[in-house]
């Protein structure tokens with residue numbers, strides 16, 4: 183309190199010497215008290231009611247990503263955005279697709295992208311949907327989860343086919359199918375995908391491709407034959423902006439952003455939002471954000487079904503909300519009610535799809551998927567497949 187008062191007196195000395203000195207102690211005391219009470223009030227209100235954004239809008243202290251793109255990173259951006267000069271010009275009208283194509287994406291690693299994608303897909307399968315999984319992360323985590331849940335020992339890595347100039351009728355023959363799960367398909371990935379996508383990019387950037395690699399997957403997945411084969415397509419993206427990620431975004435109707443509510447993960451959403459802004463108009467103008475799903479929320483007390491956000495998590499939630507509402511010009515994109523708790527029943531089964539083995543995981547992902555489906559239904563996509 184005394185420090186604050188001292189600073190205020192210094193300020194008065196410098197800028198308000200016209201005020202008689204005898205008033206300074208009372209002015210500084212009152213201002214210090216206002217600052218302290220105001221600060222306390224903000225903390226209390228934000229903890230209780232999540233009012234942080236109200237204060238932020240008053241004082242203009244929006245949390246923004248502190249990661250700045252260095253000049254040289256612009257070059258890559260220019261390459262991705264360059265005139266569509268090669269191969270056929272890609273039409274940019276609104277895609278006429280009946281099957282939602284959803285990319286699970288975040289530039290931050292380990293936030294639960296693959297876990298959410300796999301379990302959402304598993305719930306959709308039990309609702310009768312024909313689900314095509316596309317693993318576009320060379321770590322191959324989704325491929326391993328699906329394979330072990332389907333009792334498969336070995337799978338060829340084949341999602342790179344979606345980056346090549348091939349018709350869907352050809353890719354279709356390579357989709358992995360599984361006994362006992364006729365409605366699931368998988369295009370799998372492994373570390374070799376990294377080399378494949380680098381090669382494809384290098385070729386294209388050097389004008390050596392006969393087709394535009396940014397839209398290879400779009401051409402394949404938007405094929406009416408593919409749309410007829412699948413009710414929903416789920417793409418698991420790696421935490422990087424590579425050829426496969428660009429393809430995923432150009433092909434997708436929606437993105438879902440899983441996020442842990444800590445500062446680095448919230449900042450990553452800010453960075454991702456900037457990437458979207460930079461590329462959207464030219465590459466994926468009709469891509470929608472289906473929602474941000476907070477993941478691995480601490481359970482305290484542990485037996486609560488739907489975990490309560492802690493004040494620190496609420497603060498990050500607000501930062502994420504700011505970042506995505508600025509980019510997508512809409513509110514309500516953070517799906518608070520779809521939040522996924524941090525549960526050992528999920529982490530214990532990280533090498534398979536927890537949904538198939540744990541009742542708790544089933545409940546959690548059923549709720550989250552239900553919220554995503556309501557959003558798709560609002561956009562007139564089909565969301566009940568059993569009839």
Ligand SMILES: Nc1ncnc2c1ncn2[C@@H]1O[C@H](COP(=O)(O)OP(=O)(O)OP(=O)(O)O)[C@@H](O)[C@H]1O
Nearest residue numbers: 291292293294295296297421523524525528529532
């Ligand atoms: N709700 C949860 N509760 C407990 N553990 C979880 C939960 N969600 C994910 N995990 C665990 O967190 C780890 C990271 O999850 P996951 O692989 O889905 O993240 P990711 O974002 O796909 O990571 P990467 O960026 O490496 O692809 C895994 O070990 C997973 O089992």
Ligand SMILES: [Mg+2]
Nearest residue numbers: 295296319323
């Ligand atoms: Mg992953």
